Amino acid sequence: MRRQKNTQQMKEQDKNPPDLTNEEEIGNLPEKEFRIMIVRMIRNLGSRMDKMQETVNKDLQELKMKQATMNNAINEIKITLDRINSRITEAEERISDLEDKVVEITTAEQNKEKRMKRTEDSLRDLWDNMKRTNIRIIGVPEEEERKKGTEKIFEEIIVENFPNMGKEIVNQVQEAQRVPYRINTRRNTPRHILIKLSKIKYKESILKAAREKQQITHKGIPIRLTADLSAETLQARREWQDTLKVMKENSLQPRLLYPARISFTFDGEIKTFTDKQKLREFSTTKPALQQMLKELL
Amino acid sequence: MRRQKNTQQMKEQDKNPPDLTNEEEIGNLPEKEFRIMIVRMIRNLGSRMDKMQETVNKDLQELKMKQATMNNAINEIKITLDRINSRITEAEERISDLEDKVVEITTAEQNKEKRMKRTEDSLRDLWDNMKRTNIRIIGVPEEEERKKGTEKIFEEIIVENFPNMGKEIVNQVQEAQRVPYRINTRRNTPRHILIKLSKIKYKESILKAAREKQQITHKGIPIRLTADLSAETLQARREWQDTLKVMKENSLQPRLLYPARISFTFDGEIKTFTDKQKLREFSTTKPALQQMLKELL
Amino acid sequence: MRRQKNTQQMKEQDKNPPDLTNEEEIGNLPEKEFRIMIVRMIRNLGSRMDKMQETVNKDLQELKMKQATMNNAINEIKITLDRINSRITEAEERISDLEDKVVEITTAEQNKEKRMKRTEDSLRDLWDNMKRTNIRIIGVPEEEERKKGTEKIFEEIIVENFPNMGKEIVNQVQEAQRVPYRINTRRNTPRHILIKLSKIKYKESILKAAREKQQITHKGIPIRLTADLSAETLQARREWQDTLKVMKENSLQPRLLYPARISFTFDGEIKTFTDKQKLREFSTTKPALQQMLKELL
Known part of the structure; x- marks a missing residue:
């Protein structure tokens, strides 16, 4: 405001110059x-x-004063910028360190992933190995063994279904028990009976005879005899069920191999796959197969 | 400095204006x-x-010169600011990427955590399964089997404590050995003897008889017969010891279920808990129980 | 440009002052x-x-106008700087959070690493435990058991090499099979035969007899009988082979202990190491040992 007033005053002075336009008048003025x-x-x-x-x-x-003030401001800004640049540089270095560590961690994760997979597979094999002399009996009511014990039920099944197999195999039972140990009151199907035999060959002969006879019964009621597999193997096998069914309908002669590989005949060759991912990749090059399995993979 | 001098000179000139105050004098001056x-x-x-x-x-x-210089400085600052903003934007994007990856890693970690827990539990079960036909004999001096072998000690214990059980069970021993395999010279208690029997039922009948007889001896010296459990199960069970003791004193009829669940009667109902965390949560709603267990959970 | 012109005009005016140097002339001018x-x-x-x-x-x-403009620019810059500082502060906090999380993850990783190692070791022990009654027969052609079965080959080996051992041990075979189950067509060596015996002591007596006889044959062709160990234990043992050889040459009486510890006599003391890292650390204080093992650790 003050500056404006000064400028104003100067302009007003300009408006009143002495009237000196007439030189004649000037010449005639008294001395x-x-x-x-x-x-x-x-x-x-x-x-x-x-x-x-x-x-x-x-x-x-x-x-000048304002310029000095602004100059100071600019100098301060430059200092601030230097400080900011340092902070950013430091932040960038911390980010780079973090990125390196995240890469390390990710690599370690992937390595652990592999080790865990290997451990899980090994454990699954070990369970299956432990269970390889077992037979599972499915469908016998819980009340049956109240008086006579679980082992007796196995004996009755052998006598009822495989009369020629004889007493010898019954003596090979090492353990006979319901599994799981506790009754789950929310399930109304009887628990399975687990029979542990002394040798694999006894299990195999019973399961072979059961496959040949097709219909197995206990006291006339249909039951099932199966191999005993780890929960993991069973789950992995269950995931192939639909695929097996469709392949069977299409005469690809599918089979499940241990632990859960699918094997089938395609274009005259036997193909084996460990998981759906691998089968899907293969099927992309075989339109007929892809069409057949389109909703299963 | 130079500017100051100029201003100084101008002020000195102002001090010496021609003396024109007296108009009379001016009129009288010679032409x-x-x-x-x-x-x-x-x-x-x-x-x-x-x-x-x-x-x-x-x-x-x-x-003007200084203004130009400052203007340049400001323009440079603006360029620097643009560059800084770009760096920050880039840094922020890298941070966001890192945050995403850390979330991914954390999720993967939690998933791995669950898988590891499952694997550890499965492995513990497998060990316990392997050990389910075993009996541990605790308290027999190391020197005993020097001449006669470990299996003989088991036979002596059966004869000394369970004369009615007979020779048959002794023939069911599949393995008899001290565990661990190596003697730890820093421990002065004898190593345990591990007896592997052919069937669970033999183990169970011996342990049942031992519980009934209460005092078991070998050559008159008190010893203990126990089930053989995995280190993990034993550790988990050990953590319930104090709680079991207090519950027993308070007539809650506590029991340890496999692998390490605690079961007890409270308000007329049987309650079962897999770990202290779950029991603590339950006890917060039962002041009497909370008071009883206050220093144990 | 405009400013320059103004300055120019002012200078030209300076060049033409009225000629007033001669005071005499001035005095003589007509009024x-x-x-x-x-x-x-x-x-x-x-x-x-x-x-x-x-x-x-x-x-x-x-x-003034430019100064005002610059002042505005400076004020805007200051605002920008404030905003930048906030962004950097926020970024730094996010980085700190990430660093904390990465530390947490790394700690969790190390904890998982230990748990995985423990699980892997436990699983390895379990496999070895499962395999402790097994004998591996290496070198019998695949065709041999076509007619007579795998168990018969074991019987033939016992009769051919240990005639005094008698029939009893042959009756202790629980399983006899080729491993792995599937033939790998890329390998042209016969698969191993795995014999599972009922008790450890039978395995031990056969392996002891085999070590004493040194040369074992089947139908006159040299074969090998070994203990059956988990893949992990075998791999860990294989890594000590060169070290064992050198130690034997230097009469350190080296031995491999279960699962894969090396034990040897040095300076009159028996030393045991679980891995090469530990042995290397020990050897740094023993120049003679370090020299001996310099290319092996």
Whole structure:
């Protein structure tokens, strides 16, 4: 505001210059008047100059001061920028370190993933190995063994279904029990009976005879005899059920191999796959197969 | 410094204006003197103006120059700011990527955690399964079997404690050995003897008879017969010992179920818990139970 | 450009001051001419001052305007800097959070690493435990058992090599099979035969007899009888082979302990190491040992 007023004053002075347009008039002025007029004019000019100098100086001072202030601000900004650049550089280094560590962790994760898979597979094999002399009997009511014990039920099944197999195999039972140990009251199907035999060959001969006879019964009621596999193997096998069914309908002669590989005949060759992912990849090159399995993989 | 000097000079000129205050004097000056005085005054004004113009120009030039310099600085700062903003934006994107990856890793970690727990539980079950026909004999001095072998000690214990059980069970021993295989010289208690029997039922009948007889001895010295459990199951069971003791004192009829679940009667109902965390949560709603177990959970 | 022109005009005016150097001439001028000259001079000075004021004002206005613009720019820069500082602070906090999480993950990783190692070791022990009654027969052609079955081959080997051992041990065979189950057509060595015996002691007596006889044959062809160990234990043992050889040559009486620990006599003491890392650390304090094993650890 102050600056504006100064400029205003200067302009008003400009509006009232002495009237010196008529040279004739000037020549006719009495000497004394002329002298006084001239001196006043000079004096006016001098004071105009003083005022101008004053206002210009004020303006200049103000400009310089502001410039100094701004210069300081710029210098401070530069310092701030340096500090910011350092912070960013530091942050970027921390980010790079983190990225390196995340790569390390991811690599370690993948390595662990492989080890865990290997451990899980090994454990599954071990369970299956432990269970390889077992037979599972499915469908015998829980009440049956109340009096006579579980082993007796196995004996009855052998006598009822495989009369030629004889007493010898019954003596090979090492354990006979319901599984799981506790009754789950929410399930209304009887628990399975697990029979542990002394040797694989006894299990195999019973299961072979059961496959040949097709219909197995206990006291006339249909039951099932199966191999005993780990929960993991059973789950993996269950996932192939639909695929096996469709392949059978299409005469691909599918079979499940241990632990849960699918094997079938295609274009005259026997193909084996460990998982659906691998089968899907293969089927992309075989339109007929892809069409057949389109909703299963 | 230079600017200051200029301003100083201008002020000194202001101090010596021609003395024109007395108009009478001016009117009385001789013509020639007046003329010379006037011309000098005008000349002085002119040179004042020159000097003023010069110093003002200098100041203005300097201000403009500095302004240009500052303007350049500001433009450079703006460029720097753009560069900084880009760096920050890039850094923020890298941080976001890292955050996404850390979330992925954490999810994978939790998944692995579950798989590891499942694997560990399965392995523990497998060990317990392997050990389910075993009996541990605790307290027989190491020297005993020097001559006669470990199996003989088992036979002696059966004869000494369960004379009615007969020779048959002794023939069911599949393995008899001290565990661990190596003697730890820092422990001065004898190693346990591990007896592997052919069937679970033999183990169970021996342990049942031992519980009924309460005091078991070998050559008159008290010993203990226990089931053989995996290290993990034993550890998990050990953690319930204090709780079992307190519950027994308070007639809650506590029992340990396989592998390490605690079961007890409370408010007329049988409650079962797999770990202390779950029992603690339950007890928060039962002040009496909470009070009873306050230092155990 | 405009500013430069103004400055230029002012300088040209300076070049043409009225010629007032000669005071005599001034005194001799006719009155009217003098008056007109003086008035013109004053008028010129006045208009010079006007112009100067105008150009200076222009310059000042311009400087002020630019200063205002720059001031705005500086204020905007400060706002930008504040925003940048906030962004950096936020980014730094996110980085710190990430660093904390990465530390957590790394700790969890190390914990998992230990658990996995423990699980793997436990699983390895379990496999070895399962296999501890097994004998591996290496080198019998695949065709041999076509007619007579795998168990018969074991019987033939016992009769051919250990005639005094008698029929009893042959009756202790629980399983006899080729491993792996499937023939790998890329390998042209016969698969191993795995014999599972009923008790450890039968395995031990056969392996002891085999070590004493040194050369074992089947139908005159050299074969090998070995203990059956898990793949993991075998691999770990294989890694000590070179070290065992060198230690034997240097009479350190090295032995492999279960599962894969090396034991040897050094400076009259028996030393045992679970892995090469530990042996390397020990050897750094024993120059003779270090020299001996320098290319093996």
